[in-house]
Amino acid sequence: MEDLARTRLMLTMESSLLAVIACTLLTYVWATLIWPRKFEHMRDDACPLPLPPGTMGCPFIGESLELCRKGSDFFSERLKRYGPVYKTHIFGKPTVRVVGASNVRPVLMGEHHSVSSQWPSSVTQLVGSKALLSLTGDEHRVVRQTIAAAFTPTILATFVPHIQEVTRSHLKRWCEESEGKGQILAFPSCQALVGDLFLKVFLGSVRDCSHQQHLLSALHEVSSNLFSVSPCLPGTGWWKATKAKKILMDEIRQKMSRSQSETTDSYLRILQDLSQSECGNGARLNHHRQVIEDNIIELLIASFANTPSALCSALLATGREAEVVDEIEKCLEKHGLMETSDTGELASLTYDLVMKLDYVHRVVLEVLRVFPPAGAGFRMVDKTLEIGGFQIPKGWRVAFSIRETQQTTKVFEDPESFWPDRWLKWNPEEMEATQRFSYLPFGLGARSCVGKRLANLVQAIFLVELVRHCRWTVLNPRPNILHIPSTRPADDMPTVFKCREHVSFASVGHFAVRPTWTD
Numbered sequence: 001m002e003d004l005a006r007t008r009l010m011l012t013m014e015s016s017l018l019a020v021i022a023c024t025l026l027t028y029v030w031a032t033l034i035w036p037r038k039f040e041h042m043r044d045d046a047c048p049l050p051l052p053p054g055t056m057g058c059p060f061i062g063e064s065l066e067l068c069r070k071g072s073d074f075f076s077e078r079l080k081r082y083g084p085v086y087k088t089h090i091f092g093k094p095t096v097r098v099v100g101a102s103n104v105r106p107v108l109m110g111e112h113h114s115v116s117s118q119w120p121s122s123v124t125q126l127v128g129s130k131a132l133l134s135l136t137g138d139e140h141r142v143v144r145q146t147i148a149a150a151f152t153p154t155i156l157a158t159f160v161p162h163i164q165e166v167t168r169s170h171l172k173r174w175c176e177e178s179e180g181k182g183q184i185l186a187f188p189s190c191q192a193l194v195g196d197l198f199l200k201v202f203l204g205s206v207r208d209c210s211h212q213q214h215l216l217s218a219l220h221e222v223s224s225n226l227f228s229v230s231p232c233l234p235g236t237g238w239w240k241a242t243k244a245k246k247i248l249m250d251e252i253r254q255k256m257s258r259s260q261s262e263t264t265d266s267y268l269r270i271l272q273d274l275s276q277s278e279c280g281n282g283a284r285l286n287h288h289r290q291v292i293e294d295n296i297i298e299l300l301i302a303s304f305a306n307t308p309s310a311l312c313s314a315l316l317a318t319g320r321e322a323e324v325v326d327e328i329e330k331c332l333e334k335h336g337l338m339e340t341s342d343t344g345e346l347a348s349l350t351y352d353l354v355m356k357l358d359y360v361h362r363v364v365l366e367v368l369r370v371f372p373p374a375g376a377g378f379r380m381v382d383k384t385l386e387i388g389g390f391q392i393p394k395g396w397r398v399a400f401s402i403r404e405t406q407q408t409t410k411v412f413e414d415p416e417s418f419w420p421d422r423w424l425k426w427n428p429e430e431m432e433a434t435q436r437f438s439y440l441p442f443g444l445g446a447r448s449c450v451g452k453r454l455a456n457l458v459q460a461i462f463l464v465e466l467v468r469h470c471r472w473t474v475l476n477p478r479p480n481i482l483h484i485p486s487t488r489p490a491d492d493m494p495t496v497f498k499c500r501e502h503v504s505f506a507s508v509g510h511f512a513v514r515p516t517w518t519d
């Protein structure tokens with residue numbers, strides 16, 4: 001009896017072992033032979049070109065885990081190994097990454113015929129189906145014209161006092177907190193400044209500071225969980241993001257239902273007006289209300305995604321380069337902007353004055369060249385593309401690289417140096433076609449950043465107010481830089497701020513909200 005039981009046990013163990021070996025073998029064959037070949041079969045036979053070089057990783061997950069582990073090194077390693085056009089499999093899709101002006105150009109110019117915008121479903125669900133990021137084709141064109149009409153110089157000029165006031169209030173807090181704590185973390189502080197500012201610019205004034213703090217935390221929560229995976233189970237990133245979005249949406253709806261006078265100084269009101277008018281293409285807009293709601297949420301999220309990185313990089317670059325700060329100061333002196341009143345107050349800015357500060361704009365361009373906040377953009381291939389001697393089949397994803405394109409181009413002499421005066425030679429908008437695609441912090445073409453002018457204005461005013469009011473020391477001026485989801489210092493950049501002698505923040509009325517997520 002005992003022998004029989006032992007024999008049975010041995011047989012069961014043997015068959016389990018065999019099953020494990022068979023499974024391992026099958027997985028191995030699948031991963032090394034069937035999975036990579038599957039993509040060879042996806043080639044478009046009508047195109048004679050081969051697929052780009054590269055590896056597709058493991059079945060289903062592709063190379064996503066390696067990307068999560070290595071961050072931006074994942075891309076630089078592959079660029080070195082395979083050249084400027086290579087394939088990989090990330091986030092559920094075969095993807096080709098292209099680097100360099102001539103390879104990026106057909107992707108950016110292909111919108112509406114060979115490629116279309118492609119964002120993860122978590123993003124499109126959070127911004128809503130009528131937001132620019134979710135729309136394609138004609139509907140995208142019509143809504144984009146309306147949104148773009150809100151960023152004309154005349155409209156931007158009306159926001160200069162708000163941008164100045166909010167910026168000053170945060171610089172004041174940074175100086176006070178540095179004195180109390182010895183230092184502050186610059187990156188989350190830039191996030192709080194940008195969130196506070198854009199909440200004000202897009203939604204208008206808020207009834208009290210604690211409510212603004214509540215909205216800022218909600219905006220941070222949505223942005224941090226933008227790429228999380230549904231389903232909406234309590235506690236997951238997606239659940240937190242949808243709850244936080246509701247807080248922002250309730251605020252937008254309440255504001256939309258209030259009287260005109262309460263929201264005059266906001267993009268919410270401007271979009272409401274434009275969506276009714278001819279010049280904003282209002283007559284052709286369907287679902288006006290939803291267009292406004294979705295696009296205000298989207299503008300908030302898009303501005304919060306990249307602008308803090310641009311401000312923090314400006315702090316880092318100028319913190320390293322004392323001569324650049326001196327040059328900014330000279331430029332401000334030339335325009336009478338360093339003069340203080342008897343009480344230490346500095347003059348208010350106007351749009352026209354800011355536009356005259358050429359050196360400041362060159363610093364802004366150079367910050368975005370050396371530290372582009374967004375590393376790449378993504379598109380879905382609708383018609384097989386031929387790029388760099390390879391084919392990218394219909395149905396695949398194509399990622400155009402911003403960071404490596406800017407880093408590897410031969411257009412910029414001595415690319416490693418932070419040298420704002422290189423921009424004396426060019427205005428990016430007037431660069432020749434072959435050079436223009438070497439500099440794309442805001443993308444280019446039909447999908448380029450619609451908030452570019454506002455972002456540039458905010459960056460310029462930030463630099464002006466920073467240099468006029470503060471002295472600052474970045475404690476670790478060579479931090480490790482992370483690039484995903486946007487460029488930021490790994491240590492959040494501890495920095496000490498001091499108010500300049502004989503300068504006063506006394507008239508600042510706005511209360512600067514804090515980055516509660518660092519507490």
Ligand code: HEM
Pocket residue numbers: 117132133144298299300302303306307310372373374377378440441442443444446447448449450451452454455
């Ligand atoms: C320095 C700050 C910013 C940078 C570097 C930046 C960069 C970008 C980039 C690279 C794209 C994608 C282009 C593409 O996929 O081809 C984009 C799109 C977009 N950005 Fe920005 N952005 C910034 C600030 C802003 C601000 C302040 C706003 C809002 C006012 C904004 C609103 C948008 C929107 C709505 C889109 C989608 C456009 C479309 O699909 O038609 N961005 N941005």
